[in-house]
Amino acid sequence: MIRHVWERVRQVSSVQRIIIATDDERIRDAALAFGAEVCMTDPSHPSGTDRIWEVAQPLPDFDWILNVQGDEPLINPLHLAQVIQAIQPDMDILTLVTPLAQLEAWRDPNIVKAILAESGRALYFSRSSVPYHRDEPDAPSHVFRHIGLYLYSRNALARFTSLPPSRLEQVEKLEQLRALEDGMTIHAEIVDQAPIGIDTPEDLVRVEEFLQSGLHKF
Numbered sequence: 001m002i003r004h005v006w007e008r009v010r011q012v013s014s015v016q017r018i019i020i021a022t023d024d025e026r027i028r029d030a031a032l033a034f035g036a037e038v039c040m041t042d043p044s045h046p047s048g049t050d051r052i053w054e055v056a057q058p059l060p061d062f063d064w065i066l067n068v069q070g071d072e073p074l075i076n077p078l079h080l081a082q083v084i085q086a087i088q089p090d091m092d093i094l095t096l097v098t099p100l101a102q103l104e105a106w107r108d109p110n111i112v113k114a115i116l117a118e119s120g121r122a123l124y125f126s127r128s129s130v131p132y133h134r135d136e137p138d139a140p141s142h143v144f145r146h147i148g149l150y151l152y153s154r155n156a157l158a159r160f161t162s163l164p165p166s167r168l169e170q171v172e173k174l175e176q177l178r179a180l181e182d183g184m185t186i187h188a189e190i191v192d193q194a195p196i197g198i199d200t201p202e203d204l205v206r207v208e209e210f211l212q213s214g215l216h217k218f
Helices: 002-010 025-033 048-056 077-085 103-107 154-162 167-172 176-181 201-213
Strands: 019-022 037-040 064-067 093-099 113-116 122-126 144-153 186-190
Touching: 002 025, 002 077, 019 025, 019 048, 025 037, 048 064, 048 154, 064 077, 064 154, 077 093, 077 144, 077 186, 093 176, 113 144, 122 176, 122 186, 144 154, 144 186, 154 176, 167 176, 176 186
Parallel strands: 019 037, 093 186
Antiparallel strands: 064 144, 093 144, 113 122
16 A cells, blocks of 8 residues: 555655655565565654654755645655645645535445635644535535645745644544634645545555556556
8 A cells, every 4th residue: 555655645746755764664665675665663652743843943945845645655746846836935735626426425434525715825624524504505516525644835834733633623533623723724635535544444445446446557
């Protein structure tokens, strides 16, 4: 799974260096075997973001750090290129969203919804069915599903990891709310679809079948 993620990130010409950050020797050994650069990190980190900052700290020449999670073997390289291309000097964090129209998905607390301004600036993220449509409560529109990928400016990453978990972050169990509560901006790029992530054994089977079909190539 890690190798599939690594191979897809390698297809993005604007990514200058790829480092697999882990505290697991099994992942380290597997990654070294297929030729990846690996950094072993402190196992006590409270989040993946803190792990990323440990790797980025001794690399001051990199002004932007892209965090791609290892359980996203179907991440689209074109989407990674899109979020990198959207960088503006005044941005703190960038991420990805995709339109969400299905009523069942809108009501699913496991699917994180993103509320955006017209500019693409994220106003809020929630597990609830937001925004509430007063006139047509069962017809979601202007709703986006969040894709858990982050592109941090160096300053924003340092600032974020220095903050304690915020009130809303702890309520919703969504780490990105810490940045919003602190006044940082999150810009969301809209893409056509979300990749199939792996959270359960059933997800793994679905992804394996998809990879075997050959439809995943770009």
